[in-house]
Amino acid sequence: MSDSVPVPPSDRRTFVSKVSAAVIGGLITVAAPIAGLFPILDPLRRRSDTRGMVRVTSFAALPEGGEPRKFPVLDTLVDAWNKTENVPVGSVYVQRTGDNTVRVLHSVCPHLGCSVGYNASGRGYFCPCHKSSFALDGSIADPKSPSPRGMDPLEAVVRDGEVWVKFQNFRKGSPERIAV
Template identity: 90%
Template sequence: MSERPSTAPSDTAPSDRRTFVSKVSAAVIGGLITIAAPIAGLFPILDPLRRRGDTRGMVRVTAFAALPESGEPRKFPVLDTLVDAWNRTDNVPVGSVYIQRTGDDSVRVLHTTCPHLGCSVGYNAAGRGYFCPCHKSSFALDGTIADPKSPSPRGMDPLEAVVRDGEVWVKFQNFRKGSPERIAV
């Protein structure tokens, strides 16, 4: 008599099933890692492009009470948070402004840089105006050109400002020099 193969369940079937499940699981996990890692790596690379459209908001410059009630302008540094591609630096001096109290809760803010060539403009208390020492431009208290012979193509650059909760907040920005139009840069 010949011996017939046994029809009893084999011990290899559960092993084959386990091997199949582990191979499929490994393929799925490997595929997810293969896809997820490059996508996760794109976020820090593309982050500066995402932030490019952000605009800088208002910066707190001083307390309103620090301004003289006489309306005489005071010069204040502007400290802001600078953010480049991956770094953030707090309290960095980015410029300065003249702030003048014009009412009970209003101010006039002028950029301290001359619109002619970018020299620093000083305040002349005796003359009640501003003066640029580089090319002799002179400006009235409101920032307009005081002397028609002034080489400056426009008056001093006013900046947007609000008084909020007893503090002066300024939207600080720079403008193109030497141009009769006020063009933000």
């Protein structure tokens, strides 16, 4: 005769409880990390560039004679979870061209990105880095200019006595105006 101990038959309740514990444990093991990814990946779901029109100045601040004025562009930047208001993102030249109309030019030279200055006596813009010169409308004034294109115009509207600009940067050194 054998000295083996008889094994009791498995109980149905024990089997069901073990299977349900394994299923619930597996679901928790999978669901918790997936739920944790949502807050981590949330900034990736948002639009990266939420800038639209930015208020630059009042229309009354512009001289009637058509002389351009340089204004800083302050915007609200949203980076992942941070929101910072009134951050300087660049500057523009704003020129009154008529009743409720303006011309807005980016203040950065399209050649290599130096800051362009306004020359009141020459009635035009001048880049001190490589001697590019631009007419009052932003076109290239000197054919020997190293700049591959004229100054970059920006979309602008006068609304309720204020000048609003769609500020954007463009690729430097390219003859085409390519937004970046």
